[in-house]
Amino acid sequence: MGAEIVSIGTELLTGLGRNTNADRIVEAVAAIGLPVEFITTVGDDSARLSEALRVAVHRSSVVIVTGGLGATPDDITRKTVATVFRRRLVLDETVLAAVRARFRQRGVDMPASNESQALVPRGAHVIENPRGTAPGLHFTHQETEVFVLPGVPSECEAMLSHYVVPRLKALGFAAVTGRRVVRTIGLSETLIAERLAGMETEGVPLSVGFLPHTHGVDVTLSASGADAAWIAEALDIAERRVEEAIGAAVYGHGRETLAEVAGRALLARGLTLSVAESFTAGGLGATVTSVPGSSRYFLGGVIAYSNRAKLDQLGVDPAVLERFGAVSAEVAEQMAAGARARFGSDLALSSTGIAGPDGGSAEKPVGLCYLGIAAADGAQCVRYVFGGGRAEVSARATSYALDLLRRHLNAGPGPSPKR
Amino acid sequence: MGAEIVSIGTELLTGLGRNTNADRIVEAVAAIGLPVEFITTVGDDSARLSEALRVAVHRSSVVIVTGGLGATPDDITRKTVATVFRRRLVLDETVLAAVRARFRQRGVDMPASNESQALVPRGAHVIENPRGTAPGLHFTHQETEVFVLPGVPSECEAMLSHYVVPRLKALGFAAVTGRRVVRTIGLSETLIAERLAGMETEGVPLSVGFLPHTHGVDVTLSASGADAAWIAEALDIAERRVEEAIGAAVYGHGRETLAEVAGRALLARGLTLSVAESFTAGGLGATVTSVPGSSRYFLGGVIAYSNRAKLDQLGVDPAVLERFGAVSAEVAEQMAAGARARFGSDLALSSTGIAGPDGGSAEKPVGLCYLGIAAADGAQCVRYVFGGGRAEVSARATSYALDLLRRHLNAGPGPSPKR
Numbered sequence: 001m002g003a004e005i006v007s008i009g010t011e012l013l014t015g016l017g018r019n020t021n022a023d024r025i026v027e028a029v030a031a032i033g034l035p036v037e038f039i040t041t042v043g044d045d046s047a048r049l050s051e052a053l054r055v056a057v058h059r060s061s062v063v064i065v066t067g068g069l070g071a072t073p074d075d076i077t078r079k080t081v082a083t084v085f086r087r088r089l090v091l092d093e094t095v096l097a098a099v100r101a102r103f104r105q106r107g108v109d110m111p112a113s114n115e116s117q118a119l120v121p122r123g124a125h126v127i128e129n130p131r132g133t134a135p136g137l138h139f140t141h142q143e144t145e146v147f148v149l150p151g152v153p154s155e156c157e158a159m160l161s162h163y164v165v166p167r168l169k170a171l172g173f174a175a176v177t178g179r180r181v182v183r184t185i186g187l188s189e190t191l192i193a194e195r196l197a198g199m200e201t202e203g204v205p206l207s208v209g210f211l212p213h214t215h216g217v218d219v220t221l222s223a224s225g226a227d228a229a230w231i232a233e234a235l236d237i238a239e240r241r242v243e244e245a246i247g248a249a250v251y252g253h254g255r256e257t258l259a260e261v262a263g264r265a266l267l268a269r270g271l272t273l274s275v276a277e278s279f280t281a282g283g284l285g286a287t288v289t290s291v292p293g294s295s296r297y298f299l300g301g302v303i304a305y306s307n308r309a310k311l312d313q314l315g316v317d318p319a320v321l322e323r324f325g326a327v328s329a330e331v332a333e334q335m336a337a338g339a340r341a342r343f344g345s346d347l348a349l350s351s352t353g354i355a356g357p358d359g360g361s362a363e364k365p366v367g368l369c370y371l372g373i374a375a376a377d378g379a380q381c382v383r384y385v386f387g388g389g390r391a392e393v394s395a396r397a398t399s400y401a402l403d404l405l406r407r408h409l410n411a412g413p414g415p416s417p418k419r
Numbered sequence: 420m421g422a423e424i425v426s427i428g429t430e431l432l433t434g435l436g437r438n439t440n441a442d443r444i445v446e447a448v449a450a451i452g453l454p455v456e457f458i459t460t461v462g463d464d465s466a467r468l469s470e471a472l473r474v475a476v477h478r479s480s481v482v483i484v485t486g487g488l489g490a491t492p493d494d495i496t497r498k499t500v501a502t503v504f505r506r507r508l509v510l511d512e513t514v515l516a517a518v519r520a521r522f523r524q525r526g527v528d529m530p531a532s533n534e535s536q537a538l539v540p541r542g543a544h545v546i547e548n549p550r551g552t553a554p555g556l557h558f559t560h561q562e563t564e565v566f567v568l569p570g571v572p573s574e575c576e577a578m579l580s581h582y583v584v585p586r587l588k589a590l591g592f593a594a595v596t597g598r599r600v601v602r603t604i605g606l607s608e609t610l611i612a613e614r615l616a617g618m619e620t621e622g623v624p625l626s627v628g629f630l631p632h633t634h635g636v637d638v639t640l641s642a643s644g645a646d647a648a649w650i651a652e653a654l655d656i657a658e659r660r661v662e663e664a665i666g667a668a669v670y671g672h673g674r675e676t677l678a679e680v681a682g683r684a685l686l687a688r689g690l691t692l693s694v695a696e697s698f699t700a701g702g703l704g705a706t707v708t709s710v711p712g713s714s715r716y717f718l719g720g721v722i723a724y725s726n727r728a729k730l731d732q733l734g735v736d737p738a739v740l741e742r743f744g745a746v747s748a749e750v751a752e753q754m755a756a757g758a759r760a761r762f763g764s765d766l767a768l769s770s771t772g773i774a775g776p777d778g779g780s781a782e783k784p785v786g787l788c789y790l791g792i793a794a795a796d797g798a799q800c801v802r803y804v805f806g807g808g809r810a811e812v813s814a815r816a817t818s819y820a821l822d823l824l825r826r827h828l829n830a831g832p833g834p835s836p837k838r
Contacts, residue, residue: 014639043456282700358712
């Protein structure tokens with residue numbers, strides 16, 4: 001039996017909140033080789049939480065509960081846990097002192113309602129909260145380990161890494177598993193699956209999965225067993241096979257992003273970058289700079305949303321703009337060349353397109369875009385018609401612009417040979 | 420009993436995929452007043468899916484299952500559903516013809532594996548898939564309505580709106596409920612909760628919730644009952660009370676974003692905007708243009724990531740940059756004024772700060788930022804020190820820059836009186 005996450009919060013069932021705690025827990029728990037088998041999400045409702053907790057401890061050997069440990073009336077976790085697991089709530093003076101101290105530190109008196117945070121189910125271990133007032137809880141119910149963590153993401157995360165993960169390791173829940181992710185852009189999921197057909201049935205207990213994102217498809221390879229070296233070797237072989245089968249569409253591994261890969265290639269060659277963005281309107285610059293240290297190669301850019309800005313700020317030729325229109329290969333190339341000249345960068349990327357929902361025509365539909373790249377030897381561009389809504393079209397254009405950069409850098413001369 | 424979502428996909432339990440289908444279903448189902456009470460997430464594993472389905476039909480009156488209807492070996496839903504609900508799988512010739520036709524349309528032969536998509540549990544209604552090959556399923560198990568939808572988001576969404584929602588309404592699952600969301604920026608959750616203390620206990624069956632985001636706190640008001648007019652009135656009154664208690668920190672309602680609110684205010688006054696971004700590096704421009712039609716007021720901007728770009732592209736005074744540093748009120752104001760002059764816009768926003776993880780000092784810590792606004796009568800700026808990682812700091816700065824614009828527009832003269 002594996003782990004189960006029970007996420008508590010009405011906002012998670014009304015479309016208002018994203019369950020980021022579950023994402024973090026999945027990641028941390030999977031990293032030690034303990035598979036998460038169920039995530040159950042319930043609202044701030046005592047009866048339904050009780051039901052979810054009963055099901056969870058029955059079918060899972062580790063249950064991690066998050067949320068509802070605050071001091072407002074919708075925080076029902078402490079009481080419900082006590083009732084379900086038949087443990088009387090006891091006021092813990094040490095916890096109370098800690099909650100009081102935290103308020104004092106902020107220079108305010110503790111509201112009376114916060115006293116409830118010092119109630120601890122009898123026999124439960126209190127997990128210290130270095131970032132807030134709600135303490136966490138840990139106890140064993142029959143043979144299931146139950147952890148109860150606050151819903152505030154930073155507090156949940158701190159307890160997860162400082163207490164839950166080390167505790168699970170100490171309790172013997174860590175196993176030998178391996179997982180690799182090969183990231184691709186430019187090929188469809190079906191095409192990739194076809195090229196990899198048969199990999200799963202070659203005698204290796206390997207599981208191959210495909211995960212399409214807005215920006216491409218991830219191929220996941222998983223294996224588990226008793227021998228760590230054997231698993232690593234099997235995954236190495238599988239990874240190489242995937243890379244051979246897919247070729248240049250592979251841009252990275254694990255959690256690597258296109259921005260990281262392209263940034264590293266720029267650094268390796270000592271090149272700088274600028275951008276000229278029309279319809280992505282800054283999304284490309286923001287993505288490039290999502291990488292810490294990107295200031296070493298990224299100089300800046302122009303958001304040329306209006307036609308006027310394309311002429312004035314990037315030096316696009318008015319006659320070219322007039323003849324081909326703002327969404328054209330010619331303008332994309334001139335934009336890239338313009339940014340390169342203005343910022344004095346080695347390379348420049350550009351985007352011009354129609355994000356929608358309006359502005360499309362039969363000839364130039366919503367989703368059409370031209371992505372340009374300028375280098376010392378001139379500018380080039382690629383044309384795409386992306387599907388999806390306004391946000392997806394823009395996100396896809398950003399990814400494919402970075403891919404254009406990546407392919408350009410891969411095709412170009414490599415770093416000077418080390419002497 | 421309410422609705423339950425069962426989401427299938429190992430990627431959802433390994434941190435690779437985000438459960439966007441659940442978000443959409445929650446939204447669509449909540450909109451007709453049917454509360455989602457549980458979301459259960461399981462991997463592509465037949466035994467655990469069986470367990471989840473058994474639990475779900477037992478405790479929920481509507482179960483919506485998504486994922487695992489493809490034609491690859493990890494697609495186990497069809498078979499598992501048939502086994503759990505004891506319905507033999509029958510090859511449906513009409514479905515098979517439709518799958519074949521879809522492949523023909525793409526100009527390719529149907530792979531033999533896709534034949535499995537035409538297997539239908541006996542007695543189940545087939546939900547047409549206008550966007551892909553996997554048909555959906557609907558049947559009644561004991562007194563529970565079970566819908567099985569594909570995991571591809573666009574296909575899931577199409578079936579949801581074209582079949583599931585109308586069907587649920589026809590089956591009498593729609594109820595009268597109301598929900599309002601009041602969106603705020605600039606006050607902490609605790610402070611807001613204090614100002615609204617007592618609202619819930621004033622005799623109205625009203626539920627008040629607080630949802631903190633990176634960009635602010637949403638206050639949610641929910642009520643349900645038999646009389647739609649009464650609910651609407653109670654929510655109107657509650658909404659006004661929230662607005663009075665919170666004041667200028669309220670920026671919008673429902674799903675309105677700061678970018679929409681600020682954009683509307685610009686349009687109402689006939690004003691144009693440009694941006695000068697240092698560390699947000701395009702995030703501000705991208706957020707402004709996330710609103711369809713933003714080209715009516717947004718002209719463009721400069722991403723001045725390097726100091727050189729601040730001088731060359733925005734005309735920041737080298738002496739000022741030298742004396743106060745790039746992250747300073749003076750530079751933020753000159754950047755805004757520079758963008759305003761270059762783009763000829765009525766207003767301009769600027770950002771300069773330290774996103775981290777490196778680059779901070781005792782005097783100028785990570786998270787410090789200055790956000791500027793320039794208008795005809797000069798430039799001003801605000802200073803913040805934001806918490807969180809690189810992405811959060813940048814996202815907060817973007818939100819607070821839009822808030823600065825919003826407050827500026829609210830304080831300024833209104834639109835000219837109509838004559």
